[in-house]
Each structure stands twice: as structure tokens, then as C-alpha cells.
Amino acid sequence: MSKQISPAEAAALIPDGAIVSVSSSSGLGCPDLMLKAIGERFERTGHPRNLTTLHPIAAGDMSGIKGIDHIARKGLLARIIGGSYPSGPSTSEPPLIWQMVTGNEIPAYNIPSGILFDMHREAAAKRPGVITKIGLETFVDPDRQGCAMNAAAAEQPVVRKIEFEGEEWLYFPVIVPQVAIIRATTADERGNLTYEHEGAYLGGLDQALAARNNGGIVIAQVKRMTKDGSLRPHDVRVPGMLVDYVIVDPDQKQTTQTLYDPAISGEIFRPLDSFHVPEFGIQKVIARRVAQELEAGSCVNLGFGISANVPRILLEEGLHGAVTWVIEQGAVGGVPLLDFAFGCASNADGYMPSPYQFTYFQGGGFDASLLSFLEIGRDGSVxxxxxxxxxxxxxxxxxxxxxxxxxxxxxxxxxxxxxxKLSLEDGRLVVEKEGKLKKLVNEVEHVTFSGHRAVSQGQDITYVTERCVMKLTPDGIMLTEIAPGIDLESQILAQSEFPLIISPDLKGMDHELFRDAPIGLTLPQKPRRVLEVSHD
Structure with missing residues (x-):
């Protein structure tokens, strides 16, 4: 018998007070029709009420896939826990969920995505929770905000600090979902799920296990149904034994503002010359300098922002493939995409489920990460x-x-x-008008990355800007390079709230970075991994 039901019937299965886990990364893999059906049921009947929702990466956004905003209604939501939340341009109306969060209408928490996936895994195995050092000395730490995004959340902690084997750890008790809402491309009549048009697997399997093993239900949204027995067993990512109900949305978007692109799901490979190379400008200068930090043969994580353009720099310099890119949604290799398709990659080597990708990251198995900053603190925190x-x-x-x-x-x-206001003139940087807001501050408003902990662990930390390059040292932040055309005193030191250490070997950034032509980038080869074996 087919497991397919209507969205309205599926929404009616969710009881008041349920904990609901939703698999999505912004528009990527978002079960938007199912979330819409829940919102519509609430409008008609006033139910379900007082839901707690879990979003390990993020659910929907402000660009055609509403996601969480379908259910961001007073009375429907009682608490929300997410890895990240939808964001809109500063000129637009804030997403409904942000209005609820900033209005202190519901407790809202920002738990790191990997930890949220770990919590699902622990719930599935009926273990008590996650013990981790991830997040120590950041906003995750109970000594700071403890993941709370507002005052209502601060009154109901989700993490505490414990001592185990003589060391400090963070402990996240499990939050057991009664409902998991996941998404795939195809379901057969028995509920087996394949992901052939998806840009990532995300964490649907782990979320389904957490709900099913604790007596809950699993609802899958798919693009199409097929006959029982017609799916290749090796293609099934979530077996039907874990899926209770299936709803069909033939119009579901592959990701934000993308109905369907076969290159995102690895069904075709795009020619390399089809990828846009960034136009010459200040951000490209920064991305080029970041690229100079890489080694050939390394495995490198990318974040949103300027660093997302670094793969295109390598492409322009004829070095595509010299580095393997890894992103948290699960793509490995290829060319990570930009803007609304961020989180996807074309021409990928493969796709890891997000929970396993995060295990890779949490354990430090990769070589480098390229990320952005809003503020840098005196102690190197970001x-x-x-x-x-x-x-x-x-x-x-x-x-x-x-x-x-x-x-x-x-x-x-x-x-x-x-x-x-900046310009580029003949291989040098010109500051035409100074900015009003300093980003090098005595103390950052929110500690997302702890400089103190980085120093204690011996991490190699570099900060690249258009004006200079800096390094984190045990004594503070050291200025190591300065852009051509920039005055050290007035345009760097005076623009920081704290004194910078000047390297005795201070040098100029390469003039070629500031010119509208390829820079002739070369990357040193990463040393091959060698395991030393004792023969004693």
C-alpha cells in the first residue's frame, strides 16, 4: 500500500506540543510545501500549538522559499532551535521568525549545526546527550550566552558545563523529536527515498532515525512517486522502514531561486569556462591574497562571503583541482556555488551526509578553512x-x-x-573616504571564534583585508603585510581600537594583487601524509 497522503493530512498528524525536526539548509532540501501545510492548518483550526522545532542547518529564507516563516506564528511555535536562521537584506522587512526572536516572543537558540546533528544521533541511540569541547569560550559556552538568542531562551538553558576525566566539557542533553520532516527527490510506494535531483543529502537519515527509534513519525516530502521495487537499492539513502508518510510537491525547488540544475546534483558536469570569474575589484583583491595561503593537494573548507570566491580565483589562474573544497552541506570537490546557490557545488567529486561532514570538521581532519569576519577582537576572537x-x-x-x-x-x-570608499589605481589601494565603523575592536559583540582558545591549541590564524594581512600570535595580533598605497599610521593603526604588533619583517602585499590581470599564482605542494610506525 502506498504511503502517499496529502499535505493537509500530513499536517493533521502533528500533535500539539510536539518536537519537530526539519531537514533543510536555507532553500536547499527544504520541505516547503509541508511547512506551508502546517501553517495553513494552524490558521484554520488553531492547531498544532506550542511546537518546538529543530533545524540543524536552516529552514527556508526570504527568496522564494519561506520555510520556517510558514510556521512562525504566535501560538504555533513555542521554541525554536537552529544552526542558523533565514536572513534578509537590511532594507527589507525582517523574516517573521526574526521578528519573533528579537521580540522575545519565543525562546530561540543557535546551536552549532554539527552539535545539533550529534544530538539527533544520540537521541536515536537513546544515549543521554552530547559531550563535546566544540564551542568552549564562544557564545555556545554557558559562561557566555549558552546558545541563547534572546532573554526567553536564557531562562531555559540547553547546554551546561561539566567536568569529565579532569577536563571541562560542554554537555547538551538530547532533545528527542516526535516528528521528523525530511525531503528527497523520489519515493517509492514503500517510502524508500532517493536523492538524485538534490544538491546534498543533508541529515535526513539521522533525523529519521531519531524520530523513529523514539516512537515518532517520519514525513518525507518528495518531487515524485514511483512503483515499489523500481528504485536501485544502492541509490536509496533513507530506507522505507524509517518513513511513515510521503507527500508530493512536483514543483519543489532544488535550492533557493533554482528550480532544477542537473549540475548541482552531479548529473552533468559543467564546462569550466561556464563558471563566472569575479570582476576586478576590492573583494577580488582580498580573495586573491587568501588564495596565496593555500597548498596544492590540501582539503579546504569554505564559508560564505569573500572567501567563497577563492575557488574562482584558482579557476582563473589555471589551478582548478589543485585543492579539494569541502562545504558543510556535504559536497566534496568541484566548484562551490555562490549567492543563492551557496551550499551547493557543481562538478563535485561526491557528497557526504552533513552529519559525517561535521564529524570530519569537528575532528580537524581537513587542512584549512577560509571564512569571513564581521569583527576582530583584541585577543583575536571573531x-x-x-x-x-x-x-x-x-x-x-x-x-x-x-x-x-x-x-x-x-x-x-x-x-x-x-x-x-576605496579605489584601485595602478597596482595600489586608495582610500578616498574613511569608513565610519571600525571592525578591529577591543571586544567583539559576540564570540563566534575564540582567539584565546586558538592560541592555546596552536592553531594557525591569518586575517586578510584589503589594507593588510595580520596573524594571531600569543602576544596579540601582528601586522605582517601592508597594501601598496596605504599609510601605516593613519589608515591602519588609527583605524583599530587596539594597538597592533608590527612585525619586524613587515612587507608589502604583492602589487599584482591590485591589478586587473591574472597574478600568476603558484601553490606549494602539501607534504604527503606519512604514518610513523614503531618497529620496537
Missing amino acids: NVSKLAFRPHVTAGAGGFVDITARAKKIVFSGMFNAGA
């Missing part, structure tokens, strides 16, 4: 997760904390300050 004057624009940290906790090397990139 804020990417909160700015008081733009509360609905910053969307939470996602996997940032998981990725940075044990990364061997991190290159943060961004503009030196905010609002400056």
Missing part, C-alpha cells in the same frame, strides 16, 4: 553571528563553530573597516 544594529541580517553561526574549533589553519577575510 564575531560573525551578531551585530546589534542589524539584528535580522546575521543569520546565526551555522557550522562555523564546529569548523573552527580544531581547524589546523584558518584564514579570515573581510574589509578592514565598514563604509570606506
Whole structure:
């Protein structure tokens, strides 16, 4: 018998007070029709009420896939826990969920994405919770915000600090879902799910296990149904034994503003010359300098922002394939995409389920991470997760904390300050008007990355801006390179709230970075991994 039911019938299965886990990364893999049906049922009947929803990466956004905003209604939501949240332009109306969060209408939490997936795995195995060092000395730490995004959340902690085997750890008790809402491309009549048009597997399997093993139900949204027995067993990512109900949305988008692109799901490979190379400008200068930090043969994580353009720099320099890119949604290799398709990749080597990708990140198995910053603190800490004057624009940290906790090397990139008017002239940088907002501050507003912990762990931390390059040292932040055309005193030191250490070997950034032509980039080869074996 087919497991297919209507969206309205599926929405009617969700009881008041349920804990509901939703698999999505913004528009990527978002079960939008199912969330819409829940919102519509609430409008008609006033039920379900008082839901707690879990979103390990994020659910929907402001660009054609509403996701969580379908159910961001007073009375429907009682609590929300997410890796990140939808964000809109500063000129637009904030997403409904942000209005609820900033209005303190419901407790809202930002738990790192990898930890949220770990919590599902522990719930599935009926273990008590997650013990981890991920998040120590950041906003995740109970000594700071403890993941709370508002006052209502601060009154109901989700994490506490414990001592185990003589060391400090963070402990996240499991939150057991009664309902898992996941998404795939195809379901057969028995509920077996394949993902052939999806840009990532995300964490649907782990979420389904957590609900099913604890007596809950699993609802899958798919693009199409097929006959029982017609799916190749090796293609099934979530077996039908874990799926209770299936709804069909033939119009579901592959990701935000993308109905369907076969290159995103690895069904075709795009010619390399079809990828847009960034136009010459300040951000391209920064991305080029970040690229100079790489080694050939390395495996490198990418975040949103300026660093997302670094793969295109390598493409332009004829070095595509010299580095394997890994992103938290699960793609390995290929060319990570930009803008609304961020989180997807074309021409990927393969796709890891997100929970396993996060295990890779949390354990520091990769070589480097390229990330952005909003603020840099005196101690080297970085804020990417909160700015008081733009509360609905910053969307939470996602996997940032998981990725940075044990990364061997991190290159943060961004503009030196905010609002400056800059130009490029004959291989040098010109500051036409100074920015009003300093980004090098005595203390960051929100600690997404702990400089103190990075120093204690011996992590290699670099900050790249258009004006200079800096390194984190045990004594503070050291200025190591300065852009041609920039005055050290007035345009760097005076624009920082704290004194920078000047390297005795201070040098100029390469003039070629600031010219509208390829820079002739070469990458040193990463040493081959060798395991030393004792023969005693």
C-alpha cells in the first residue's frame, strides 16, 4: 500500500506540543510545501500549538522559499532551535521568525549545526546527550550566552558545563523529536527515498532515525512517486522502514531561486569556462591574497562571503583541482556555488551526509578553512553571528563553530573597516573616504571564534583585508603585510581600537594583487601524509 497522503493530512498528524525536526539548509532540501501545510492548518483550526522545532542547518529564507516563516506564528511555535536562521537584506522587512526572536516572543537558540546533528544521533541511540569541547569560550559556552538568542531562551538553558576525566566539557542533553520532516527527490510506494535531483543529502537519515527509534513519525516530502521495487537499492539513502508518510510537491525547488540544475546534483558536469570569474575589484583583491595561503593537494573548507570566491580565483589562474573544497552541506570537490546557490557545488567529486561532514570538521581532519569576519577582537576572537544594529541580517553561526574549533589553519577575510570608499589605481589601494565603523575592536559583540582558545591549541590564524594581512600570535595580533598605497599610521593603526604588533619583517602585499590581470599564482605542494610506525 502506498504511503502517499496529502499535505493537509500530513499536517493533521502533528500533535500539539510536539518536537519537530526539519531537514533543510536555507532553500536547499527544504520541505516547503509541508511547512506551508502546517501553517495553513494552524490558521484554520488553531492547531498544532506550542511546537518546538529543530533545524540543524536552516529552514527556508526570504527568496522564494519561506520555510520556517510558514510556521512562525504566535501560538504555533513555542521554541525554536537552529544552526542558523533565514536572513534578509537590511532594507527589507525582517523574516517573521526574526521578528519573533528579537521580540522575545519565543525562546530561540543557535546551536552549532554539527552539535545539533550529534544530538539527533544520540537521541536515536537513546544515549543521554552530547559531550563535546566544540564551542568552549564562544557564545555556545554557558559562561557566555549558552546558545541563547534572546532573554526567553536564557531562562531555559540547553547546554551546561561539566567536568569529565579532569577536563571541562560542554554537555547538551538530547532533545528527542516526535516528528521528523525530511525531503528527497523520489519515493517509492514503500517510502524508500532517493536523492538524485538534490544538491546534498543533508541529515535526513539521522533525523529519521531519531524520530523513529523514539516512537515518532517520519514525513518525507518528495518531487515524485514511483512503483515499489523500481528504485536501485544502492541509490536509496533513507530506507522505507524509517518513513511513515510521503507527500508530493512536483514543483519543489532544488535550492533557493533554482528550480532544477542537473549540475548541482552531479548529473552533468559543467564546462569550466561556464563558471563566472569575479570582476576586478576590492573583494577580488582580498580573495586573491587568501588564495596565496593555500597548498596544492590540501582539503579546504569554505564559508560564505569573500572567501567563497577563492575557488574562482584558482579557476582563473589555471589551478582548478589543485585543492579539494569541502562545504558543510556535504559536497566534496568541484566548484562551490555562490549567492543563492551557496551550499551547493557543481562538478563535485561526491557528497557526504552533513552529519559525517561535521564529524570530519569537528575532528580537524581537513587542512584549512577560509571564512569571513564581521569583527576582530583584541585577543583575536571573531564575531560573525551578531551585530546589534542589524539584528535580522546575521543569520546565526551555522557550522562555523564546529569548523573552527580544531581547524589546523584558518584564514579570515573581510574589509578592514565598514563604509570606506576605496579605489584601485595602478597596482595600489586608495582610500578616498574613511569608513565610519571600525571592525578591529577591543571586544567583539559576540564570540563566534575564540582567539584565546586558538592560541592555546596552536592553531594557525591569518586575517586578510584589503589594507593588510595580520596573524594571531600569543602576544596579540601582528601586522605582517601592508597594501601598496596605504599609510601605516593613519589608515591602519588609527583605524583599530587596539594597538597592533608590527612585525619586524613587515612587507608589502604583492602589487599584482591590485591589478586587473591574472597574478600568476603558484601553490606549494602539501607534504604527503606519512604514518610513523614503531618497529620496537
